[in-house]
Amino acid sequence: MAKKTIETFRCMMCGHEYQEPVEEGEDREWMCPKCRSNSIRHIKKKGDKKKS
Amino acid sequence: MDVGRHPKIELLTYSEIEEVNGYVGNFEVKIRKKARYVDPDLCNACGDCFDECPVSVPDEFQMGLSSRKAIYMQYPQAVPGAYVLDMESCLGNNPIACGACAEVCEQEAIDYDDQDEIVTRKVGTVIAAIGLDVYDPTEMDEYGYTRFENVITSMEFERLISSGGPTGGHFMRPSDQERPKRIGFIQCVGSRNPKIGRPYCSNICCMNTVKDTLLLSDHYPDTENLVFYQDIRAFGKSFEDLFQRSKQKGTKYIRGLPGDIEEDPETNNLHVTVENTTAGKIERYELDMVVLSVGVVPSEELQRISSLFTLSKTADGFFMESHPKLRPVDAPTRGVYLAGFCEAPKDIKDSVCQAGAAASKAGALLNSGEITVEAITSVIDPDLCKRCGICASVCPYSAIMWSKGEVAKVIEAACAGCGNCGAACPFDAITMRHFTDAQIKAQIRSILSENAEDKVFVFACNWCSYAGGDTAGVARFQYPTTNRLVRTMCSARVSEEMVLEAFRCGAPVVLVSGCHFTDCHYINANRQTVKRMQKLWDKLEKAGVRPERLQLEWISAAEGQRFVETMNRMEELRQTVTPEEIEHSMQALKSKPKKKKKKKEPAKAEASSSE
Numbered sequence: 001m002a003k004k005t006i007e008t009f010r011c012m013m014c015g016h017e018y019q020e021p022v023e024e025g026e027d028r029e030w031m032c033p034k035c036r037s038n039s040i041r042h043i044k045k046k047g048d049k050k051k052s
Numbered sequence: 053m054d055v056g057r058h059p060k061i062e063l064l065t066y067s068e069i070e071e072v073n074g075y076v077g078n079f080e081v082k083i084r085k086k087a088r089y090v091d092p093d094l095c096n097a098c099g100d101c102f103d104e105c106p107v108s109v110p111d112e113f114q115m116g117l118s119s120r121k122a123i124y125m126q127y128p129q130a131v132p133g134a135y136v137l138d139m140e141s142c143l144g145n146n147p148i149a150c151g152a153c154a155e156v157c158e159q160e161a162i163d164y165d166d167q168d169e170i171v172t173r174k175v176g177t178v179i180a181a182i183g184l185d186v187y188d189p190t191e192m193d194e195y196g197y198t199r200f201e202n203v204i205t206s207m208e209f210e211r212l213i214s215s216g217g218p219t220g221g222h223f224m225r226p227s228d229q230e231r232p233k234r235i236g237f238i239q240c241v242g243s244r245n246p247k248i249g250r251p252y253c254s255n256i257c258c259m260n261t262v263k264d265t266l267l268l269s270d271h272y273p274d275t276e277n278l279v280f281y282q283d284i285r286a287f288g289k290s291f292e293d294l295f296q297r298s299k300q301k302g303t304k305y306i307r308g309l310p311g312d313i314e315e316d317p318e319t320n321n322l323h324v325t326v327e328n329t330t331a332g333k334i335e336r337y338e339l340d341m342v343v344l345s346v347g348v349v350p351s352e353e354l355q356r357i358s359s360l361f362t363l364s365k366t367a368d369g370f371f372m373e374s375h376p377k378l379r380p381v382d383a384p385t386r387g388v389y390l391a392g393f394c395e396a397p398k399d400i401k402d403s404v405c406q407a408g409a410a411a412s413k414a415g416a417l418l419n420s421g422e423i424t425v426e427a428i429t430s431v432i433d434p435d436l437c438k439r440c441g442i443c444a445s446v447c448p449y450s451a452i453m454w455s456k457g458e459v460a461k462v463i464e465a466a467c468a469g470c471g472n473c474g475a476a477c478p479f480d481a482i483t484m485r486h487f488t489d490a491q492i493k494a495q496i497r498s499i500l501s502e503n504a505e506d507k508v509f510v511f512a513c514n515w516c517s518y519a520g521g522d523t524a525g526v527a528r529f530q531y532p533t534t535n536r537l538v539r540t541m542c543s544a545r546v547s548e549e550m551v552l553e554a555f556r557c558g559a560p561v562v563l564v565s566g567c568h569f570t571d572c573h574y575i576n577a578n579r580q581t582v583k584r585m586q587k588l589w590d591k592l593e594k595a596g597v598r599p600e601r602l603q604l605e606w607i608s609a610a611e612g613q614r615f616v617e618t619m620n621r622m623e624e625l626r627q628t629v630t631p632e633e634i635e636h637s638m639q640a641l642k643s644k645p646k647k648k649k650k651k652k653e654p655a656k657a658e659a660s661s662s663e
Contacts, residue, residue, distance in 0.1 A: 012589065012600045013621065027579070028367075029569040029606060037621075039603045041589050 076387025118218030187242030243347030471545030504558030523612030
């Protein structure tokens with residue numbers, strides 16, 4: 001079963017910050033739940049880059 | 053059967069594709085022919101081995117309702133008409149071999165030492181017709197499929213009522229082998245249900261149930277049939293007639309799906325509770341048998357085949373065609389065609405039509421002997437290529453040949469011209485014909501040469517976003533006139549450098565827009581756009597530029613209204629950008645001259661001269 005993690009996203013249009021479960025290798029469009037913009041920035045936690 | 057006998061068709065049964073190389077007209081396919089342990093040329097299907105085999109395992113073809121032997125023929129019409137040995141079940145696989153089948157085989161067709169064989173075939177085109185899987189209803193426990201014997205699936209019903217089935221066509225229910233008199237069919241099990249991630253209609257289940265009710269009415273006129281449904285979708289030729297005939301023959305159609313099924317432990321009869329939405333009341337029925345009209349799901353093999361041929365999938369998990377209206381049998385990879393269920397749920401008639409169309413297209417391509425490609429393919433400059441292979445890793449069509457230490461090479465017949473490689477190349481070694489970096493940058497500079505602060509700069513993909521703008525225009529929607537569009541074939545053509553150049557030229561807001569994920573015209577190239585945007589937002593923030601000034605939107609060709617809404621929002625955003633911010637970004641993002649590594653130059657010169 002694919003690994004799921006809770007990731008943080010920020011909408012670059014309205015500034016809404018939210019968390020969502022993301023499955024490993026998931027391929028879906030990100031959309032702000034508040035304003036429906038696709039300008040979604042994935043906020044990586046510190047150390048994520050090193051791990052990957 | 054005809055295919056098996058056709059002199060010009062080589063039928064490789066019991067085989068799997070292992071590897072695919074090449075491109076349209078020149079595919080090289082490695083196929084694993086699994087060991088059958090029975091030579092199909094020698095086997096005359098006498099069945100002596102089957103009679104002698106002491107092993108008994110559930111028969112997959114009969115949906116586990118009866119058993120088969122370890123040596124078996126999947127079904128009577130199987131091609132080739134020869135037995136196959138299931139080595140996982142065979143006692144011959146154990147240290148003490150049984151050998152019963154080999155002893156009775158007069159043809160000496162059985163070979164326990166048979167091995168898988170890898171064969172290679174060169175083909176010009178490929179037709180993917182890998183079929184479907186049936187939805188497994190065990191996860192929908194409210195219908196008691198795993199708890200009650202008399203709750204069966206439509207596939208199991210099919211075997212029970214078939215003369216070639218486990219009961220020889222004597223219809224009986226599993227719990228007591230009595231003929232059921234009251235049968236309920238529940239529709240949309242595993243279809244049109246977003247809660248279980250299957251929002252699509254499976255297309256065939258309604259008519260399959262209508263057919264089953266007619267079959268029951270004809271064979272057993274005393275049975276009482278009930279169908280619980282949301283909608284009956286009888287939209288094919290003569291389908292409405294069949295539906296009406298089913299009703300005339302006494303089948304009762306109840307609009308509403310049961311919420312719960314309970315079993316009477318003494319009689320094994322089933323009590324079904326349903327809200328009849330037509331009558332507006334809760335009803336209870338006592339039934340002898342419940343048939344779950346199960347939907348269809350993409351084949352388990354689909355993911356593997358998709359990776360082998362670089363095909364894309366829809367949100368439902370079926371193969372994506374090149375264009376839903378104009379190229380419904382073409383896969384995005386040139387030379388690959390789709391037929392049947394793997395593309396979308398469809399009935400036999402539609403599958404036959406699509407298969408005919410796919411075969412015709414493949415035949416036409418092979419007969420022409422040549423293909424025409426649009427002159428928008430990528431070209432790699434071998435002198436600038438640093439042999440890193442990034443271009444090959446991002447190409448959605450595997451159209452770039454590269455091996456470690458080698459200069460990458462574009463296969464023009466396979467290149468679709470998305471330009472993703474050009475945007476990804478860090479050494480400017482790739483030129484996309486008619487959409488070169490120089491051409492696009494010239495457009496950027498020209499657009500922003502005057503009153504840049506009044507403009508929203510937009511990169512729009514050819515197929516969706518740009519067409520979305522056209523749709524908005526044709527519909528005469530009103531939107532701000534401040535936007536300036538530059539068309540690229542795909543949003544993935546937009547490199548980091550192009551976005552930064554727009555900011556350097558004074559753009560207050562830059563929008564990159566492309567197709568929705570499931571609509572991407574270049575398989576999945578726009579996923580690279582997302583990656584690039586993430587990097588750019590980080591880069592802008594690091595340079596002290598407000599990252600919100602760079603926006604990303606997916607707009608389809610039909611979404612004129614969304615195009616308008618996006619442009620309105622971009623204009624609102626533009627008005628928040630101050631002249632100081634623009635000035636700062638112009639300075640902060642100034643490109644730094646590239647450092648030249650003087651020591652390495654002679655070696656490079658040597659390498660290029662030797663080429």
